Amino acid sequence: MKVVIIGAGVAGLAIGWKLAVGGAKVVVLERAQVGNGATLVSGGMLAATAELGSVSSPDADFARQANALWPDFAAALEAQSGFAIGYRRNGALLLRLKGEAARPEGPLSGERTALTADAARQMEPLLGAEIENAIFAPHEAQVDSQALCRALAVCFVQAGGEVRATETAVRFELTGGRVTGVVTPFTTHRADAFVIAAGAWSARIEGLPPEAVPPVVPVKGEIIVLSPPAGVAVPSHVVWGNGVYIVPRRERVLVGATMELAGFDTSLTKSALTWLRRQAEGLMPSLKDWRLSEHWAGLRPAAPDGLPLLGQSVDGLFVASGQYRNGILFAPAVADVLSRLILERIAVDPAFDPRRFAGTKSPLIVPQTPHKEGGNGAWPTVS
Ligand SMILES: Cc1cc2nc3c(=O)[nH]c(=O)nc-3n(C[C@H](O)[C@H](O)[C@H](O)COP(=O)(O)OP(=O)(O)OC[C@H]3O[C@@H](n4cnc5c(N)ncnc54)[C@H](O)[C@@H]3O)c2cc1C
Missing domain, CATH: 3.50.50.60 (FAD/NAD(P)-binding domain)
Structure with missing residues (x-):
């Protein structure tokens, strides 16, 4: 064939x-x-x-x-x-910040364990004081x-x-x-x-x-990559919270990602960069000292x-x-x-079934991130 x-x-x-x-x-x-x-x-x-x-x-x-x-x-x-x-199954921390509503989690099981803020900080020492509590999902992986x-x-x-x-x-x-x-x-x-x-x-x-x-409709996403100052170790786990995720990869971290309906536009925006940095620093305040080393944008295929x-x-x-x-x-x-x-x-x-929409008009419902409102600040150098 x-x-x-x-x-x-x-x-x-x-x-x-x-x-x-x-x-x-x-x-x-x-x-x-x-x-x-x-x-x-x-x-x-x-x-x-x-x-x-x-x-x-x-x-x-x-x-x-x-x-x-x-x-x-x-x-x-x-x-x-x-x-x-780079396949690693070492789990992810799903964080809740102080003042945030609890996620509708359903019953916890061997797949997910509840952690106090202190226990989460023991796993990831870069986490700041704003963490209320966390869930550890040990089967989450990355590549x-x-x-x-x-x-x-x-x-x-x-x-x-x-x-x-x-x-x-x-x-x-x-x-x-x-x-x-x-x-x-x-x-x-x-x-x-x-x-x-x-x-x-x-x-x-x-x-x-x-x-x-x-x-299929494109859903734009921007990601930034941050490099640590000398001697600072990257986190060991993927961390989710404050509307973003932080992924350790090759001695740097990826912070992502925006969600936006912008057609086939893949331009890099200052508003996304500022928003991603701010949200990530809300989880790990010391990231403010990390250097921006890359900034990417891509299009997710969405039905x-x-x-x-x-x-x-x-x-x-x-x-x-x-x-x-x-x-x-x-x-x-x-x-x-x-x-x-x-x-x-x-x-x-x-x-x-790819034909499930035939003859119907189905609106695309995509949650979009509010990064466009946070677009102030200087445009830093990407190296
Ligand atoms: C910012 C961002 C973060 C993401 N993070 C994650 C994540 O952490 N985990 C996860 O599971 N998913 C993630 N995704 C989603 C994931 O990346 C996509 O769902 C996945 O890559 C789609 O793969 P694909 O092969 O279908 O499409 P693509 O990777 O987009 O590949 C399609 C290919 O088709 C080619 N092509 C298009 N038209 C033609 C044509 N006419 N002729 C020939 N070639 C053509 C393109 O050039 C492209 O190379 C993320 C996406 C984005 C944008």
């Missing part, structure tokens, strides 16, 4: 790897370079609890399923590619999403896959209602199956009937209901998009369900 996948982000590469290992001949088309989209700028958190809580819902269940696949997925990627991907993409690309190519960088999928060709080709500036690729894994740009490939176009879009769209065409805030976490599960659907016709959870 020949499969053409559009997009070399975490989704396209993970699906491609799984399909290639399963015996398919796979080509991934990427309009820029591997990991060029949201995957590159992601926080890399595998945050099933922090993002989706402890209730049962289609996406929370899928997140837990993905989380359970991660240890083997990471081990196989590292062993086969020869690259470390270096940039290293992840490189390792995925290596594994995919080793398994016989082909990445065609700087080749944009422009238009699908249909024959009798079935997608039979995709046109790029260089050629028309023919295949038995096509997969749209083009992230926030998934709705932009021409030629499909309207009901088959994945209803109107915030659930992933996974499944068949029209004959010959499959969709792996809409992973929104959890595309890194979901990756091994997305690869599993899409490869089983394509190779073995095993159905995906209907809650993720």
